[in-house]
Amino acid sequence: MLLPSSGAWADTCKADNSSSEMLLPLFFASLASMAYTQAVGSQVLPIDQRSFNVLDNVLPPSLSNGTSIFLPPGITEEEALSKPFHVYDDAFYDIIGDNPTLTLIASEATDPLFHEAVVWYPPTDEVFFVQNAGAKAAGTGLEKSNVILKISLAQADAVSSMRNATGLVDVLPVDADPPVINSNGATNYRGQLIFAGEGQGAAIAPALYVMNPEKPYNTTVLLNNFFGRQFNSLNDVSINPRNGNIYFTDVTYGYLQDFRPPPALPNQVYQFNPSTGAVTVVADGFEHPNGLTFSPDGSIAYVADTGAAYVFYGYNGTSPTTIYHFTVDEDGTWSNRKTFAYATPGVPDGIHCDIDGNVYAGVGDGVSVWNPSGTLLGKIFVGATAANFNFAGRGRMVICAETKLYYATLKTEGAVVASEMPDV
Ligand SMILES: *[C@@H]1O[C@H](CO)[C@@H](O)[C@H](O)[C@H]1NC(C)=O
Ligand SMILES: *[C@@H]1O[C@H](CO)[C@@H](O)[C@H](O)[C@H]1NC(C)=O
Ligand SMILES: *[C@@H]1O[C@H](CO)[C@@H](O)[C@H](O)[C@H]1NC(C)=O
Ligand SMILES: *[C@@H]1O[C@H](CO)[C@@H](O)[C@H](O)[C@H]1NC(C)=O
Numbered sequence: 001m002l003l004p005s006s007g008a009w010a011d012t013c014k015a016d017n018s019s020s021e022m023l024l025p026l027f028f029a030s031l032a033s034m035a036y037t038q039a040v041g042s043q044v045l046p047i048d049q050r051s052f053n054v055l056d057n058v059l060p061p062s063l064s065n066g067t068s069i070f071l072p073p074g075i076t077e078e079e080a081l082s083k084p085f086h087v088y089d090d091a092f093y094d095i096i097g098d099n100p101t102l103t104l105i106a107s108e109a110t111d112p113l114f115h116e117a118v119v120w121y122p123p124t125d126e127v128f129f130v131q132n133a134g135a136k137a138a139g140t141g142l143e144k145s146n147v148i149l150k151i152s153l154a155q156a157d158a159v160s161s162m163r164n165a166t167g168l169v170d171v172l173p174v175d176a177d178p179p180v181i182n183s184n185g186a187t188n189y190r191g192q193l194i195f196a197g198e199g200q201g202a203a204i205a206p207a208l209y210v211m212n213p214e215k216p217y218n219t220t221v222l223l224n225n226f227f228g229r230q231f232n233s234l235n236d237v238s239i240n241p242r243n244g245n246i247y248f249t250d251v252t253y254g255y256l257q258d259f260r261p262p263p264a265l266p267n268q269v270y271q272f273n274p275s276t277g278a279v280t281v282v283a284d285g286f287e288h289p290n291g292l293t294f295s296p297d298g299s300i301a302y303v304a305d306t307g308a309a310y311v312f313y314g315y316n317g318t319s320p321t322t323i324y325h326f327t328v329d330e331d332g333t334w335s336n337r338k339t340f341a342y343a344t345p346g347v348p349d350g351i352h353c354d355i356d357g358n359v360y361a362g363v364g365d366g367v368s369v370w371n372p373s374g375t376l377l378g379k380i381f382v383g384a385t386a387a388n389f390n391f392a393g394r395g396r397m398v399i400c401a402e403t404k405l406y407y408a409t410l411k412t413e414g415a416v417v418a419s420e421m422p423d424v
Pocket of ligand 2: 104164165166167
């Protein structure tokens with residue numbers, strides 16, 4: 001990602017203000033009331049979207065595109081990073097509370113250790129995550145599998161008043177036995193963790209693995225084929241809280257990162273009923289179906305399509321970077337596909353809801369947050385790609401940004417985790 005010094009584009013912004021709000025006196029009055037009545041924490045940056053509806057110089061696609069980080073006029077990169085909670089809509093204050101904090105808790109020079117599968121395990125108050133399975137800098141993929149790692153939330157809590165606590169939080173390897181090969185997405189599953197494995201070469205098929213989150217980290221393969229055919233590369237997995245079924249995305253990222261053979265299945269979303277063993281397809285028509293989650297009551301499914309990201313083969317700016325919304329019907333099938341949000345910059349990858357049904361996705365500059373109507377409420381800005389993140393109970397979040405790991409404190413909490421639900 002590059003940070004253009006004054007780069008911007010306004011052509012995709014739509015003015016949605018009513019005409020009365022555009023009257024200048026009211027405009028300044030609302031700015032003033034925001035400045036004087038809102039208790040704004042020291043890490044909070046209010047952004048008025050009207051400040052960039054019209055720019056002096058709208059840069060061409062060669063300088064401002066889906067891989068460029070956009071900062072509104074007058075906001076420097078330094079300010080954007082020092083006040084990482086960017087408020088695009090006042091409703092974001094209810095999510096972040098009076099004094100949100102962001103702390104860098106670990107960093108690596110080049111190894112993308114902090115990538116995906118961010119998942120909280122309440123009994124030990126630990127958060128698990130995985131190394132990037134496809135990145136050249138990780139040396140993983142075809143040569144060797146990536147690794148699973150974990151941190152203690154007690155250690156993260158203890159440093160949350162610091163901005164940079166690198167070295168003060170232990171990042172511990174988790175030696176799954178047998179190993180989870182090229183793990184990517186994960187979630188809580190019946191008191192254990194379930195991982196989507198991307199596979200390795202032609203010999204090791206992508207699979208769903210269940211791992212015991214406590215020593216000896218024993219694993220069991222739950223599913224590794226579709227009627228005898230290898231999946232492309234399983235990417236993410238989510239449990240529907242209403243029917244307990246396992247939903248997962250399958251996409252060609254192993255192939256697009258040169259560690260899987262050419263695909264033989266469409267990129268699509270599957271449903272697995274672990275009681276009957278039935279595997280069905282609930283949605284297709286995506287370019288690169290990636291992150292997957294459900295609303296807190298399980299009635300809505302969200303799928304992030306990272307269509308633009310071809311990884312080793314480039315970035316296609318005319319392809320989707322879009323979150324789609326589906327109705328989950330009583331029988332577990334999906335209907336009513338609609339475009340929920342087109343995310344920028346980068347691509348929307350990991351996706352999770354909070355208890356109020358707001359939708360969060362890791363994108364090219366951090367974590368973006370939308371309300372259930374798809375209105376952008378705010379961002380947790382880290383100035384780089386955050387492929388995944390997750391809530392860790394009330395007021396806590398862990399954000400994976402490849403070579404950097406962050407801990408955030410805020411007001412809201414994640415949608416109830418599946419391990420807290422009765423087995424269905
Ligand atoms: C996108 O914009 C960046 C600057 O932010 C530039 O370096 C890059 O080359 C652009 N990409 C394309 C395909 O033009
Ligand atoms: C954070 O602290 C570490 C260790 O002191 C240092 O190497 C690193 O440069 C710091 N990072 C930032 C972003 O300040
Ligand atoms: C791990 O082993 C324990 C004890 O045998 C068993 O109860 C548990 O189901 C196993 N978990 C997995 C994921 O294999
Ligand atoms: C980008 O994607 C569109 C459709 O999604 C396709 O028509 C076009 O050829 C792609 N461009 C490149 C450069 O791959």
